[in-house]
Amino acid sequence: MNIQKINLVGLDKETMSKLLQPFCENGQVIKMRVSQLWDWIYTKGETDFNKMTNISKNFRNILVNNFLLNRLKIRKKLISEDGTKKYLLALDDGNLIETVFIPEKDRGTLCISSQVGCTLNCSFCFTGTQGLVRNLSGPEIVQQIMILRDDLQEWEKIRESKNKRRSISNIVLMGMGEPLYNFDEIKKGLMIIMDETGISISRKKITLSTSGVVPKIGLVGKEIGCLLAISFHATTDEVRNQLVPLNKKWNIDCLLNALRSYPGLSNSERITFEYVMIDNVNDTEEDARRLVKLISGIPSKINLIPFNPWPGSHYKTSGFDRINSFAEIIKSAGYSSPVRTPRGKDILAACGQLRSDSKKIKKSQRNV
Ligand code: SF4
Structure with missing residues (x-):
């Protein structure tokens, strides 16, 4: 049998x-x-x-x-000139997801996926063009870290000395998918990742990014306790409706109200607002001033992300001067506003691009 x-x-x-x-x-x-x-x-x-x-x-x-004792399988691995590693991982049912490792001077961040594809179609995001295939399970969330620890030979380092810096020190849920549309499985996975007797990555080193699924936001603080990032990107409902269509369901006001009552919010546990800088769409000085007003009273920092163009997108990256003056306005209002240096540009780093390319290749091979 x-x-x-x-x-x-x-x-x-x-x-x-x-x-x-x-x-x-x-x-x-x-x-x-x-x-x-x-x-x-x-x-x-x-x-x-x-x-x-x-x-x-x-x-x-x-x-x-x-x-x-299986892990996800590495189907493809691309290494950028700047050290960023992008992995195309195969699930047991043959579906593909992406995971990205971004090494930095004193830490390393692993960007993991929460779904295969995504239901939301944020207009600046390549994954949004692919539709949702399915949610990832809790074990598939955990296995993204397991396979990366294998590949980076992290287990050996941990065995040799617990105090030495780990390659993967931080986790961000900013890969493919909307984590709060898969809350229960994300929670299951993160509970294992945070368990001090196992993988042991502290809740303060994990950031979950949502495009604004308001009814679930409080649960992240209450039931998981990790840090929160908001894929914000606009300062008026009109523009946010275009960039993040979920805004039509829960608009800026509604989202900010939910954030003001986020459990455990403090200066040491601030909310990160991600703001992709798109030329002539959301990058004026007026936008910057409006942003400062909107988030007033919320302990926060703003990550400015120059838009990463992908084939077929009609958006362009904001100019250097625009980004700088935007950052200056935010900084002088007392907020930290780092401009994210684009990483892995040479290896199709726009989220979802590697999976899409691989699917196209598979299809063309079938047609031969
Ligand atoms: S930005 Fe996130 S939520 Fe929006 S389409 Fe892309 S993966 Fe989905």
């Missing part, structure tokens, strides 16, 4: 306990086995049950016969 093996990577302790129940004598043994597996999987990154030396040979055989 062929047994359908279950992948343990990305599962939480409760689910693992239920799965181990038929193979353990009592609750205490289950607890011990879960804690051993947890340590091997999430702190050592082990991919072979037979190397789990503190587990008896008999039980290792049970694990080998019933379970798997």
